[in-house]
Amino acid sequence: MPPAEPPPPADAARTPPGRPDEPARRGLGRSFTNVFTANISSSLADGIARVAAPLLAARLTDDPLLIAGIAAVAMLPWLFFAIPSGVLLDRIDRRHAMSIANGTRTLLAVTLLTLFATGTLTIWWLYAVIFAYGALETLYDGAIRAVVPAIVRRADLPRANSRIEAGELVVQNFLAVPVTSALFAVAVVIPLGIGALSYAVAGVLAFFLPAAAAGAHRTHRARRRRSDDAPTAASDAPSSDDAGTPVLPSVRATFAHQxxxxxxxxxxxxxxxxxxxLSILIALFFSAAIATDVLFVLDRLDVPEQWFGVFMLSGAVGGIVGAVVVSPLKVRFGAGPVMAAANFVGPVALVVMGFFPTIPVAVVCFAVSFGSTSVWNVLVMSLRQAAIPGYLLGRVHGTWRTLLWGTMPLGSLLGGLLARIDLTTPLLVAGGLTVVVAAAGYRFLHGLPNPEDVAEHALPTR
Incomplete structure (x- = not known):
């Protein structure tokens, strides 16, 4: 049985405003431009925070364990708050969720700036701020992913998600990293101030999104409130989605049940x-394969430390290329075949890099691996957005991320243990296991539909 929850009217969960038979437009519309711009601004602030946090930690302590703890504290909120945030997103206006998340992060950034400027910042205060950032990110990330399918058509989901993916990669890798590093050396308050302003801009832009972005659950409740008549027997009967699959009638559910x-x-x-x-296994082994890439690059490839960031841009370039080509590839070959190929090619590149640890091979393999990951991320997100009813997007996204991202620290630990044997061992062993999983799931992935053809699979069978 699917979860009991007030369903939206027919088609409201997955069809954005406009006539169903209206031909696809060339652009993605002003609403998506608003979301994209807000996400670019928020991503810039995220990138600044990720670079500034360890730099600030290095000024506050010489303990390597405390400095390394910054990354762990940043990911920890996903284990605790991803699912509750998803439940909340399926109860409130998702535009308000975006504004609240980034408005609060603006206040946190100002607090961090003030603590540093007054000389009262400690490593523990930094931990607290980073943890709060992460908790609010679970709310914002879920909201932005749930808003997109409400304002673009199913056929345009890969194109929309690829732009979001590419925008995040460009801003965080090619803008936030060098700008923050350069400005940090001039005055710490400058990048911290830019981060606070960027969060504020993203929060304000959320207010200008259309009503459809609030979520199908809000649309349904608003219509019920406007109705002057009490619910009749007909209104309590199961409705149907656009594939004729029955949807359960409205039933109030507690927060704990949800x-x-x-x-x-x-x-x-x-x-x-x-x-x-399949995604969880891939994430586990992939994170193990790249867990010690910094040591592999510095010690095995002998890349100078000052060139490490430049070298790793090969992965960012590959990710951007993947985000750009994913939509044309999906149109040409179909989402399933492209996902199956990307899921196989990425780990193969890691294994090749382990067998031939040279700089030219590593540059190409990093680009191919991260490019394949970008293609995979865009299409998986698009299929999920098309398959999940709008009123459940928050909860399912939160559940998906909790276990998926929760396995990554375990994968990193596995990779660290394998690296004690040799720095190429994680690439060969964990990368090889990823290839095995990809081969086992190849047939299933190859048969997956395009997002616009997911309507008949939208709800579980009863």
Missing amino acids: LTDGFRFIMSHPMLRPLWF
Whole structure:
């Protein structure tokens, strides 16, 4: 049984405003431009925070364990808050969620700037701010992913998600990293101030999104409130989605009950369940393969430390190229075949790099691997957005991310243990295991539909 929740009217969950038979437009519309711009601004602030946090930590302490703890503290909120944030997103206006998340992060950035400027910043205060940043990121990230399918058509989801993916990569890798590093050396308050302003801009832009971005759950409740008549027997009967699949009637559910809605939906869905398990295994082994890439690059490839950031831009370039080509590839070959190929090519590149640890080979393999990951991310997100009813997007996204991202620290630990044997061992062993998983899931992935053809698979079978 799927989770009990007030369903939206027919088609409201997945069809953005406009006539169903209206031909696809060339552009993605002003609403998407608004979302894209807000996400660019928020991504710039995120990138500044990720660079500034360890630099600030290095000024506050010489303890390598405390400095390394910054990365762990940044990811920890996903284990605790991803699912509750998803439940919240399926209850409130998602535009307000974006504004609240970035408005609060603006205040946190100002607080961090003030603590530093007054000389009262300690490593523990820094930990607290970074943890709060991460908790609010679970809310914002879920909101931005849930808003996109409400304002673009299913056929345009890969194109929309590829632009978001490419924008984040460009801003965080090619703008935030060098700008923050350069300005940090001049005056710490400058990048911190830019980060606070960027969060504020993103929060304000959310107010200008159309009503559809609020979420199908809000649209349904608003219509019920405007109705002058009490619910009739007909209104309590199951409605249908655009594929004729019945949707359960409205049933009030407690917050605690809704915490498991995402898990129950995924587990009962014939497409999402195997895709989730496959994604978790891939994430586990992939994170193990790249866990010690910094040591591999510096010690095995003998890249000078000052050139490490430039060298790793090869991965960022590959990711951007992947985000650019994913939509044309999907149109030419179909989402399933492209996902199957990307999921196989990426880990193969890691294994090749392990067998031939030279700088030219590593540059190409990093680009191919991260490019394949970008293609995979865009298409997986697009399929999820098309398959999940709008009123469940927050909960399912939170559940998906909790276990998926929760395995990554375990993968990093596995990679660290393998690296004690040799710095190429994580690439060969963990990369090889990723290839095995990719080969095992190749047939399933190859048969996946395009996002616009997912309507008939949208809800689990009863």
